[in-house]
Amino acid sequence: MTALRLGTRRSALAVAQSTGVAERLRAAGHDVELVPIVTEGDTSNAPLAEIGGTGLFASALRAALHEGRIDLAVHSIKDLPTTPEEGLVIAAVPGREDPRDALVARDGLTLGELPTGARVGTGSPRREAQLNALGLGLEVVGIRGNVDTRLGTLARGELDAVVLARAGLARLGRLGEITESLDPLQMLPAPGQGALAVECRADDGPTIRVVGELDDEDARACVTAERSLLAALEAGCSAPVGALAEVVEGLEGPELSLRAFVGAIDGSVDLRRSVTGLVADAARLGTQLAHRLLEDGAADLTRPPSAADPSAAAVAHPSAPHVPERIQ
Numbered sequence: 582m583t584a585l586r587l588g589t590r591r592s593a594l595a596v597a598q599s600t601g602v603a604e605r606l607r608a609a610g611h612d613v614e615l616v617p618i619v620t621e622g623d624t625s626n627a628p629l630a631e632i633g634g635t636g637l638f639a640s641a642l643r644a645a646l647h648e649g650r651i652d653l654a655v656h657s658i659k660d661l662p663t664t665p666e667e668g669l670v671i672a673a674v675p676g677r678e679d680p681r682d683a684l685v686a687r688d689g690l691t692l693g694e695l696p697t698g699a700r701v702g703t704g705s706p707r708r709e710a711q712l713n714a715l716g717l718g719l720e721v722v723g724i725r726g727n728v729d730t731r732l733g734t735l736a737r738g739e740l741d742a743v744v745l746a747r748a749g750l751a752r753l754g755r756l757g758e759i760t761e762s763l764d765p766l767q768m769l770p771a772p773g774q775g776a777l778a779v780e781c782r783a784d785d786g787p788t789i790r791v792v793g794e795l796d797d798e799d800a801r802a803c804v805t806a807e808r809s810l811l812a813a814l815e816a817g818c819s820a821p822v823g824a825l826a827e828v829v830e831g832l833e834g835p836e837l838s839l840r841a842f843v844g845a846i847d848g849s850v851d852l853r854r855s856v857t858g859l860v861a862d863a864a865r866l867g868t869q870l871a872h873r874l875l876e877d878g879a880a881d882l883t884r885p886p887s888a889a890d891p892s893a894a895a896v897a898h899p900s901a902p903h904v905p906e907r908i909q
């Protein structure tokens with residue numbers, strides 16, 4: 582059999598992810614060749630929302646798949662839009678890394694030890710909203726770029742701390758720099774964080790079967806729940822939405838527990854809700870939790886004002902003063 586062509590972006594994180602998947606396929610006896618693909622997300626430092634937002638990293642890989650230049654592509658699921666891509670399938674969601682966010686702070690400090698006014702770097706509205714909701718008086722500073730660039734701002738003394746996905750640091754062998762893995766009670770990760778998607782052409786049965794060997798049932802169920810929540814919220818890519826599903830041992834066997842956060846960037850609204858149910862109902866649980874959040878006001882927080890129905894806007898703020906809310 583000819584080698585499977587695995588398309589990868591050139592960033593250190595993408596190469597680490599792709600290499601990991603290639604190694605697992607080789608260990609199962611398959612021949613795999615890495616094919617470098619350049620995307621606009623890798624070459625521009627403009628804010629993500631400006632250059633196309635979610636899906637930007639995926640689009641060049643997807644074009645290569647559609648054109649038959651490659652047979653499979655590895656994506657960070659959190660960078661994939663929730664709408665399925667016509668003609669392609671996610672043939673595997675491999676075992677997930679620890680999905681938590683991680684703090685890398687100067688002098689080994691934890692979040693609670695950072696002084697008031699400490700400068701914490703993140704480019705993520707979700708992280709910004711949750712940091713602000715903690716009420717620690719931290720100053721959130723927008724940063725972008727790859728993991729190396731973001732850690733560099735700390736090394737150069739421009740910031741006191743940065744928040745990153747633990748999974749990215751794990752894949753780059755930099756877990757040692759973490760000063761605190763953030764508890765999801767404080768910081769819910771992005772839907773899909775820490776999980777990969779291996780995508781193939783829908784009509785390529787042989788590759789789908791080979792890649793399918795890497796699929797992890799629990800990881801797929803958790804990601805399905807988190808992404809169905811995100812889809813049902815109809816949130817834009819820059820919306821402050823966190824979600825984490827876990828398969829836990831319930832009284833009558835395994836259960837899926839799903840927690841979610843929707844908030845205001847400035848921390849003045851902090852909606853947290855959760856649901857548990859059957860693992861087999863993952864998609865439905867996500868939708869159900871999204872509807873509960875929407876009933877409780879999430880639409881105002883996640884949808885860009887232009888998308889809102891103006892007649893709905895009139896009833897969107899029934900009680901005049903903006904009451905800060907904190908629900909655990």
Ligand SMILES: NCc1[nH]cc(CCC(=O)O)c1CC(=O)O
Pocket residue numbers: 657658659660744745746747748749773774775776777
């Ligand atoms: N937004 C970029 C991105 N996409 C995936 C990861 C890390 C790996 C993952 O979450 O699967 C990162 C870096 C980060 O958020 O710190």
